[in-house]
Amino acid sequence: MEYDLQLIGKRLQAARKAKHYTQDYVSAKAEIGEKFLSQIECGKAGLSVQTLLVLCDILEVTPNYVLLADPSLAAQTPVTELLRGLTPQQLSDAEQILEIFVRNCRAEKSRT
CATH class of the missing domain: 1.10.260.40 (lambda repressor-like DNA-binding domains)
Known part of the structure; x- marks a missing residue:
């Protein structure tokens, strides 16, 4: 590059x-x-x-x-904008919440 x-x-x-x-x-x-x-x-x-x-x-x-x-x-997404300025601990917490959300969405999708 x-x-x-x-x-x-x-x-x-x-x-x-x-x-x-x-x-x-x-x-x-x-x-x-x-x-x-x-x-x-x-x-x-x-x-x-x-x-x-x-x-x-x-x-x-x-x-x-x-x-x-x-x-x-390099496009910004609404999610990246929401996370801007958070502390490392807050980012870690948000990541865990998002992982749970995505896992549940995928489980729900596989049931349909």
Whole structure:
């Protein structure tokens, strides 16, 4: 898989603009320089995984959306949106509840 700085920059910039955030605001929240963010958005600078994750969190997009050439592969579902921001323990609890629900749905389907 190729690391496309132009694509990454465009996607981050689009996400930032969709939120009506300034570069100053995002760079301050991410604790990076505004010039560095500008270089990232222009595809002139790469970024660490940690910086990518921080920016994705601020902009409320997934790393897959930013990195994958086909954005449809990174589509958010209503379930993933519901789970956004939960603690690891809450995510574990939600997973257990969902497993029970799916198991019951499959059992019900097999009875019909």
